Amino acid sequence: MGRSVIDASKVSACLVTRGNIDMQPILESLPFDDIIVWNNAEREDLGIYGRYAAIDEAKHDVIVTQDDDLIVTCWDQILSAYEPGVLTVNYPQPWDIPWVARGAVFDRELPGRAFQRWDAQYERDRDFTHFQCDGVFALLTGRCNVIDHGSTDLPWCNASGRISTESGWYEDKRPKIAEKCRALL
Secondary structure (H helix, E strand, C coil): CCCCCCCHHHEEEEEEECCCCCCHHHHHHCCCCEEEEEECCCCCCCHHHHHHHHHHHCCCCEEEECCCCEEECCHHHHHHCCCCCCEEEECCCCCCCCCCCCCEEEECCHHHHHHHHHHCCCCCCHHHHHHHHHHHHHHHCCCEEEECCCEEECCCCCCCCCHHHCCCHHHHHHHHHHHHHHHHC
């Protein structure tokens, strides 16, 4: 017997943006009725943690997220891979940390559980909210299922000032996140 696909009408999309790009192409691509956008230019600037703060406003217990610089082209496949209690991320191989950036589905309570593990040893400082929280979630959530069904980068995806273009992001910051999380496992 095959797994049933969760219906998009029972899923909340929680997105975050710095507020300096056009979200319309992303919003038009989403098959979800409940969409919360944490705009850091209009609310408290929580960095990428804004996606997790937005969960408090979600109507549903199943959450999806993605970054504000791409179009997820495979929501059907991501939703069909959903399993209760498991973080499922759409992320290309090879990967050191399975980021939620390119589409993810998970239960509402999973990020909080992962962050509680982090809080036992580390502080939720600006590095956590602006750089580390996605990696912390992926590495400390317990079960993580990685699929790769692609996505389409928007023109500003690799622009100056994006996290992936930060100096030392791949060489220094990402490995430190993994190292800190491994210490908690």
